[in-house]
Amino acid sequence: MTEHLQLAAPADGALANPDPIAEVFTFGDPESVLDRGEIFDLFETVQNGRWYEPPISQAGLARAYRMTSHHQSAIVLKRNLLVRAFKPSDLLSTTAFSRWVLDWLLMGNAYMEAQRNLAGDVVRLIPAPAVYTRRGVEAGQFFFVRSQFLQNKAHEFARGAVHHLIEPDPMQEIYGMPEYLSAMQSGLLNEAATLFRRRYYRNGSHAGFILYISEEGLGTVDSDAIRKAMKDAKGPGNFRNLYLHIPKGKKDGVQILPISEVAAKDDFLNIKDTTRDDVLAAHRVPPQLLGIVPKNAGGFGNVVDAARTFYELEIEPIQQRLCELNEFLGFEAIAFTPREGLAMLTSQAPAD
16 A cells, blocks of 8 residues: 655746655555465365365475475474384385375375275275375265366275375364464475575676776776676686776775675574474474584483473374274274383483
């Protein structure tokens, strides 16, 4: 919104030859057409007559998996701890379990297909990729949709053969939503800051300043020599000093006007640290478990104690959610080693 104010009106006798009128305009914060507090309310599951579409792009969430090292590491840490305690069986291998868990942690949806023999017994459990799996309009109906433009090529699973594990969403009950969505903007800002700094350093010929020379004694030959010296000094790895002598020159005859002080003013480190804290808070992962180096003398505390607390508060509740597959199948297909049986959690912490 811009507001224009006229400061002075011309006098009556000055209409024939009016002077320019001074003008002042003010501008404030931009107003979004979509309030941030209501953006998640617009997520809805649209159905095309056969299946429902997720409220948020599953492919977009999969691509965001590698937006920052902290986001990916937090998810991988949870997956590795779950795989460490998982008891594989003939029905479900460790690799298949790892894929299934990764889908749920990353997209809030995990699908497990139970393949049965002619007698109706389950002979194999295969995770269906959450990026391409859609929930049908009818109960127990699921589709594998590789492309939205080839809907006639969609594969329909056998009715009642797919178990759908979701991360509950308060706005709808068809699909799950990942719990880290509140930190998605921070993660993307972290990535944008890294990409911007990387492009800045790779750009060896950017205009970092303006060399302004107003000396009368500087001729065309001298100007060409300065231009050539400046061109030879730019580029990756070419950091050189420049000597310039102008007889009888004035104090301000040569000025360097900076126009790109990105290295000092982009606040790169603060952005990285702040967004990292947001991402870790959304995942609730202690920083010492991700190998983050503390910046203070006291550090982050004992890593073994942090691992025990994290396992009890985060991993064990996730294990209970994953065991919902057993209720769907009617027998135990998912089992974990108790916390007391894991050596990494029963070893004594080193003394301070």
